[in-house]
Amino acid sequence: MFKQLKIIFSTNWFWAIAVFLISFFVYILTLAPTVSIDDSGELISAAANFGVPHPSGYPLWTTLGHVFSYLPFGAVAWRINLMSAFFSALTVSMVYLLVAEILKNWFITSVISAFLLSSPPRIVVRGKLQRGSRGITKSAGIPAHAGMTNKYFLKSIAFSASLTFAFINLFWNSSVVAEVYSLNVFFVSLIIYLLLLWQEKKENKYLLWSVFLFGLSLTNHQMIALMAPGFLIFVFLVDKKILKNPDLILKSLCFFVLGLALYLYLPLASHFKPAIDWGHPHTWQNFWAHISRAQYSDFASGFNWLSKLRFSGAFVLTLVRELYFVPCVLAVLGIWLSFKKNYKIGWLLFFAFLGNNVLIIFLRNAPYGLTNDYLYEFYYLPSFLIMIIWLAIAAAFLWQKVVFRFLKNILILKILILIFILIWPAYLLVKNYGKNDQSDFWLVNDYTHAMLQNIETNAILVHYGWGSMANDTEIFSLVYALTVEKIRPDIYLLTDLDLWPEEKFTIDKEYLAMSQEERRKKILTFGLAMAKSENRPLYTDFSVISDLLPEKVVSRSLGNVYKIFPSLAEMRQYKIDYFQLPALRNLDDERLRNNLSASDLISRYYYRLATYYLEQNQKYLTNNYLQKAIVYDRDADSRYLKDFMIKRTEWQGK
Known part of the structure; x- marks a missing residue:
């Protein structure tokens, strides 16, 4: 029995499963219990x-994600969040197998491990392998169990x-919310592993599998x-x-195209007019x-060297922040x-x-800024994976150097090294x-429900977010509430994202060429006309100031949204019964100050409360x-602050 257990414990698959279970647990x-920041709400809604x-x-x-949505426990958002955790844990297993495969091939043939596959163990005498009994051979001076060690x-x-x-911060963060990054890193690790097996075993089935999975992975994340x-x-x-093997090519x-074929899902899904139909891709x-x-x-034209250099510097700083300086230096040795x-x-890892x-x-045409730097960090995750592999290679090399020097104290050395690793x-x-524990993160959920609870029946809610970091979080959490939780299905959410199957607001080239201010005016004008023609109340998620439209419409804050009135007189006649504004959980969570999306969302909420009071x-x-x-507003040229200051001047002058 003990012999069987020893065999099981010695297999790589046992330890791959072990790290999967540890990380998955x-x-x-x-894991976040519901929608989180950024694209979470939209991705969950589309999958569900x-x-x-x-x-x-x-x-x-x-x-x-749709498959995971059928799990018989937890809220829909939690189930799909679980998918990220699952594929992240699989990635952790793949990292183990990758490192074990590389170290086995590169370090197991060293002098110190010459005993590895022998039974009874082998010994080394004058540089030659010989059979021997357990113990220490004087002529070699090397213990027979050193190879197994x-x-x-x-x-x-x-x-x-x-x-x-x-457990590095960025990877963990992407593992507890609904996002595409964990699945992307999983494919990176799996494809590299299959390519290594192809090189070692000389069997083309591994190459064909890697090609198929590469095509399939492009249908997840094109990066x-x-x-x-x-x-x-x-x-x-x-x-x-x-190149002389046309059959293999x-x-x-064919395998690559077969993987890519999953893109046919888009026109097929769009044809049936799902609740979320961004861009309506049922036409060619x-x-x-x-x-x-x-x-x-x-990949638009334009190249700014300064911006590229700032991104590069930010990447290096992110790398050091996530992995620390000494491991990064050791990775260079790797x-x-x-x-x-x-x-x-070496070239495979380097180019990866x-x-x-x-x-x-x-290659990407994005100006450097806090927002783009924040978004880019998650694109770098495969690079962190490669850094970990290099670090492991360096650690194995240093281990063998240390073993040869301190071989007589092998037991003490094993204990010390075990503790270290x-x-x-x-x-x-x-x-x-603490940074990544989102098990009690309800801010986005509470924020969204608070917005919807004060809106009248059959109303129109106009959303426009100025391209701020909170924009995606707010609109996508509303989409989740309306299409998945089915809260307030009577409300029509008017956006400029072209995501509804029957979109009423047209986004054309003229609109895309407009400034942010012009876009806001146009969508508000459209909302006013729609509300008037359909006799529906109109609400916005931004304060309407006097110079926004020729029509003298005004807004009044209800704490979480703004109600639109055709005139100041009508607004003053509107009675707001005193009510307790809903308390949002996690508002005082200090961790959120360092997250651009969360801090921007909290800032927007406080601007609305300031306007309300x-x-x-x-x-x-x-x-x-x-x-x-202002404390939470990370935008040096904040449109929300400007709107509030104009609103305050207008209000005090009336």
């Missing part, structure tokens, strides 16, 4: 309704490396396309005659615009070793690393647990909430 403990989310559509993620230590490095990746140069270079380095193309023109992300102009041990794998930082920074992921677990003539509360709004 931690992720479940810290078999719909179409924002470009490029993410059909694989949406399909898998090396084997288990290499597994320990892989174990530590995988859990280190599991993985930037790894294609590294994958292709590796394939040509391993098999220089592959044709099969590879709309389909191409959607999968090519035309509305974002990712880069050198990867080329020295196997230059083919560059594809997820340098290529992203220099376990303490690092444990340290990250403790340090980052201004119109109630409660000066103290007005100033109190205004100060809070």
Whole structure:
């Protein structure tokens, strides 16, 4: 029995399952119970309704999310959040297998591990392998169990490396909310692993699987396309005659297209008019615009060296912040070793690393700023994975150097090393647990419900967010409440996102060419006309000031939204019965100050409260909430602050 257990414990699959269970358990403990910030609400809504989310559509993620939505426990949002935790935990397992595979091939053949596969153990005499009994051979001076010690230590490095990746801040953060990043990193790790197996076993089935999964992964997140140069270079380095094998090339193309075929989900889903139908990709023109992300102009002309350099500097700082300085330095040693041990794998890892930082920074046309820097951080996750692999390679190299020097104290050394390799992921677990524990995160949920509760029946709610960080969070949480939770289905949410199957507001080239101010005027004008023709109350999520429209409409804050009146006189006649404004949980959570999306959302909420108390003539509360709004407002040129100041001047002058 003990022998069988020893065999089980010695397998890589046992430890891969172990790190999966450990990380998955931690992720479940810290999983968000409902919608969170950024794209969470929209992605969950699209998955739950078999719909179409924002470009490029993410059909694989949406399909898998729909499957998870059928879990028989938890709220719909929690179930789909669980999908991120699941694939992140699978990624952690893949990191273990990747590191174990590389270390096995590179370090198990060293002198110290010459005993590894022998039974009874082998010994080394004058540089030659010989059979021998257990113990220490005087001529060699090396204990016969040293090879086994090396084997288990290499597994320990892989174990530590995988859990280190599991608990770095950014990866953990993406693992407890509904987002596409965890599935993307999973595919990166799986494809690299299959390519390594293809090189080792010389069986083309591994190459074909990797090609298929690469095509399939593009239907989740197109950023993985930037790894294609590294994958292709590796394939040509391993098999220089592959171009003379048309049969294999044709099969590879077929498998690649087969993976890409999941994009056909988009026109099919759009044809049935789901609750979320962003861009309506049931026509060829709309389909191409959607999968090519035309509305974002990712690769538009224009190149700013200063902006690129600032992004590059921010990436390095993020890398050091997540992994710390000394591990980053050791990873540089790992880069050198990867080329020295196997230059083919060295190039594969190197280009995989560059594809997820340098290529992203220099190919995408985005100006540097806090918002884009925040968004880019999650694109870098595959680069962190590669850094962990390099760090593990360096650790294995240093281990063998240390073993040869302190071989006589092998027992003490094993204990010390064991403590060292376990303490690092444990340290990250403790340090980052509080930052990423979203198990009691209800802010977005409460914020959304508070907005909806004060709106009259059959009303129109006009949303316009100025492109601020809170914009996505607010609109997408409203979408989730309306389409998944079915709260207030009588309300029509008027946006400029083109996400409803029967969109009433037309977004054309003329609109896209407008300034932010002009867009807000146009959508508000449309909302006024719609409310008038359909005899419906009109609300907005922004304060309406006098110079916004030629029509002298005015708004009044209800604490969470603004009600629109055709005249000041009618607004003054409107009686606001005193009510207790709903309390939002997590408002005082200090962690949220450092999150751009959350802090912007809280700032917007406080601006609305300041306006509400201004119109109630409660000066103290007005100033109190205004100060809070400014503290959380990270925008140096805040439109919301400007609107409030204009509103206050107008109100005090009336």
